[in-house]
Amino acid sequence: MINFIITSSVCLSIFLAAYYLLLEKEKMHNFNRFYLLGSIIISFAIPFLTFEIIKIVPAVQHFDTIVDEPFIIPSTETYIEEKTVYMPNVLWSLYGIISMLLLVRFGKNIWKLISKARSNPSVNYQSAKLVLIEERILPHTFLNSIFINFDDYNKSSIEDELYAHELVHVTQKHTLDILFIEILKVIFWFNPLFYYYKKAIQLNHEFLADEAIVKTYNNVLFYQNLLLQKSNNVQTIYLASNLNYLVTKKRLLMMTKNTSRKMALLKKVAIIPILAGLIYFFCIEVVAQEKTIEKATTAVEVSGIELSDSTIDDKKRDKYYSGVRIILIDNRYDLEINKMYEDLTLEEKRRYLNWIPKSISEKELPAALFEKMKTQNMAVWINEKVSSKEEIKKYKRTDFNYYTYSFVHKNARSKRFPQEYQYALYTKKYFDKNLKNSHLKFKGDTLKMRISNFDRVQKNKEKKENDKENIAFQDTTKVYTSIDLTEKPSFNGGFEAFYKYIGSSYKVPEQVTKNKLKGRVFVQFIIEKDGSLSNIKTLRDMGYGTGDEAIRVLKESPKWTPGKVKEKPVRTMYSLPISIQ
Template identity: 50%
Template sequence: MLAIVISLAIPFLSFEIIEEVPVTTITEPEFVPIPFSNENIAVVETIDYTSIAVWSLYGIITILLSIRFGKNIWKLISKSDSNPTVKYKNATLVLVDEKTLPHTFLNNIFINFDDYNQRNIEDELYTHELVHVTQKHTLDILFIELLITIFWFNPLLYFYKKAIQLNHEFLADQKVVESYNNVPFYQNLLLQKGNGNQTIYLASNLNYLVTKKRLIMMTKNTTKSVAFLKKTAIIPMLTGIVFLCCVDIIAQEKIVTKATPKNNTIDEQDYFKGVRIRYYEKLVKTKNGAKYSKIIFDKKYENLTKSEKEEIQLFLMIPKPFEKKSPTAKELNEYKNAKKYAIWIDGKNVPNKELNQYKPEDIAYFSGSVILKNARTKKHPQPFQYWFYTHPHFEKEKMDKPIPKYPGKEIVIWKEGRTKNIMLSDKSAVKATTITEVPTKKQESDLYNLAELTEKPEYQTGLEAFYQYIGSNYKIPEEISTKKISGKIFASFIVEKDGTLSNIKILRDMGYGTGEEAKRVLENSPKWLPGKIDGKPVRTMYSLPIAIKSE
């Protein structure tokens, strides 16, 4: 019985062993989310009828077994209340009319009325049943039956029940053998009573089907030392099970502060110190040209509030020093493909064949980027561009050293998807120039945002239909389908002039493949009605959150 209690308790036990793992913390600028459209698409998990069917089957069988369990308890209780009783030591004898072998339920021993009056019940049988009463074996039977009612699908419980009943009979037989010291007589008595009527399964009774094992057990002698060793052998086994199942090793970060030279660190406040920040709301057109409609703030960086700094954080990334890395021979050979890659070496645009003069170890650092179709030129039609820096150039430009100060004196930023930086260089700087930028008329391939449109892009059959399309086609990943998880996925895409969706990006997701699934659904979306300006279709940047709810 104790084994069942321990097995039930083990899943709820948890012992944590904290193991410190040294880590070095790196402070990154906080991410400031871009403005999203007001639309909010909710994806709710579709109904899983298989799960409902399985749980329904479990519920029906459990209810039937519960009725059976309660019915049998009621039978035994009503039998004890409706028949005459006699006090016998610490038990109550219930005298019943039907021909039955003595059997026990709680403190009641049920025996035949005529057998009791005619003294046909041997003392050994009374002693046997009294052991069941004294050691409260009925409680063990009720407990295992209750577990079977709830966990009826677990076959091990049925074996446990048989083992518990057999152990009860061993204990009762042991008491009889010790009290009367007449094993042959008691064995013959068991064989004679072996054909008696079966009793209700909740009762402890003499007529148990494994009589052969009981007869063997009566003649088996086990010394106290052997019994003690068998009991103590359980301790290491139990310890091992608890360690495997209940001990969790938790990695706790131990912050290790590495001493770095003072000139290798950049303080954000020092980097932008004295730089004026002008942050504009949006652009509007007037008769005299374009001008800014509203200035959100115009002040030096050190005078900005915390919320203002957070709002422009994406545009004020501090350049980090480069760590040397060289391409592999295979990569270097791939970059020689002039149709695919535009190449710069030490800041100069060169033909791809120039890479033939270099070995991988000659390159101190390299990086690349993807060029979107609308950004490619006749000179550089390639989809990728890569920069390579040799060791002499890397050392000369001190690329592994942080830039101590912002190179200009002013940063101008405006919102609504038309963000640019206008830097006015310090007058004292070499080759000082004043960079002035005025918004120009957009080209055919330019992107627009929702605020600039006269007609917003829309799903062909309405936004509500788009909600239904997302909800019916989005498949919640298996990893979270069984968990109660909710959250949002933030996606952006371009609604092209012909209504197709392109450049789909997942800006933030919940993990477990939720972002990939959202991208798949958006890629398969039917065409939209494009955004328009004065009736003319334009390419429009669109962003939206998708709410995920798994129940």
């Protein structure tokens, strides 16, 4: 409700401001009438409109877990202690009382006008009905009734222009506009914008009636004097269209004003960007849609290895990475892998090791570049050792049969190497020994990779700075997964007992229960050698504190029986999906 009131009020304010700035002073009153009414309806509709824009986001496809099936926490077992809050009830009661009083006042005034029309004599006049009353009043209109003084009618002292003026209110049904805005004032009495809207609508009604009279009688000066004469010391009637309503400089000037078609069209078109802007700001919603990633891009550069978009031949890859430990940090999903290459699944191999090493061909060093290196202070490495221009002079250009270079961005340059480019030169002997066959076998015993985007890197950096416990791949003690164990960890009483503990301890957040949300919370933790749980974190949750609640429950968990390798307790990595229905 609060969101509806705020959003609709902002839209009403913008539309009303546009009316005063662009439209009110122009002679296009029919358009203005429907603009004022339409802007109210559109302002009420915008909070309920939603246009979704689908944004593709990557999804986690695999979780290692030793639980065959996720357990379910029934919502019937959730207990949330509610506290009685009285203030909303007080405010709603106050709103209801004021609204009821205004509704009674509104109904009373309608009944008063209807009773007056029924209890006094009337005369048919074209499409309207003249109601003759004894009160000294100016002509005013309600629905199809025009109220006039009985004596003025008998003496024929009412000018034809006044009859015609009120007849315009009847034929164009201006009373319906006033009733519409009055009903809104009863409901939204706390919003002052509707008072300004009523004033603008009634003044525009008078513009419409004045315009019709000027076109019919073609005597502007007489009509202006007539209005000024009749408007003195006469009270206006609530809910009626009054002849003397706001006889101000605006009405008198509008009678003589002319608006060109081009200007009117331009101002009408100017409303379109305002409407489009409000819809874009309030109605456009970006919805994330998960999409499985078939390959990953790493931040590690390996000399002589080239990234490929195609699937690597499995046998060639197996030979290249044989005996290599793969340490992977995927910051996008808080996923960590610390395994020997042979222990990776085929999916992990193809997803994260999708580059194809290619053979390196000899490449001659250009003569001009070599001369520049000998005379200028450049960042040059020879056989992976930093070399000065004096050391470069000791070589001949033909001593090098391969070289590489790279551009260094300004924010990555150091005081020692402020140059834009860095060069690496390799002699024939070094090339034949270290580079020529480097595409056949990975030269190290460990490959470290990090997959991330900037936002997640920053988020994880802050998280790790506040986390006193090291994550698994940084721990000096080896962490095992279920496939490495000879004896899996267990909970006292079995998994059924563990399920009961989670079901009785986990408190589903109020927002999840209120919105009837369903989904999964994925958590990961380490079962230590003594059976306690550490490094507890959520891999993915539903928001609203569902992940934090899972961490709390696991931190308070009784100790487990640790996993074992060859009868010895070891630290075990454990992943757990929790389904909430």
